[in-house]
Amino acid sequence: DAGITQSPRHKVTETGTPVTLRCHQTENHRYMYWYRQDPGHGLRLIHYSYGVKDTDKGEVSDGYSVSRSKTEDFLLTLESATSSQTSVYFCAISPGFGTNEKLFFGSGTQLSVL
């Protein structure tokens, strides 16, 4: 199994509070991704990173920011959480960015915004 650790695994927070989710990898992969998974929508890309301090937006980036100060860590921040951000968040990594590249996923963070 790829060495990907997401923390926390579960989080309950209130609307309007800031929340940070952490993804830590031990594979030294260059590319890291944050997805959210919602019933009926599959997984949707929030942000991704192609190197330290290099990030780009995905299809559902509004309300989210990311940071990557080290190769192994990719942080996802909800500046002011809303109920629509209740979801399961998955971090993924890949060594490259080609269309045949395999994504390795973490075990997810269940976030509930009340």
Place this chain on the structure above:
Amino acid sequence: TQLLEQSPQFLSIQEGENLTVYCNSSSVFSSLQWYRQEPGEGPVLLVTVVTGGEVKKLKRLTFQFGDARKDSSLHITAAQPGDTGLYLCAGARYGNKLVFGAGTILRVKS
């Protein structure tokens, strides 16, 4: 609107039966991946198909990429309870910015 439409959404079958899951789009993809996900875990890649018309087999699972690279299917022969899970297709249009289907929940009863 889902760019990749998966069908059926739910499938409950008896052990030993065959089944097919479909993944359809009006868009062309450079590759199509299939993942399997168990409760409480992240998706795990099963296969990647790249060439139009390509067929790949993984034990009892057969994956096919449409000739026009707009659709794909997953066929399972003689399903077993261990096949139970969420099956996701994902299309690549640029690099690894994958577009995922909503998934098919498969339950195989013994």
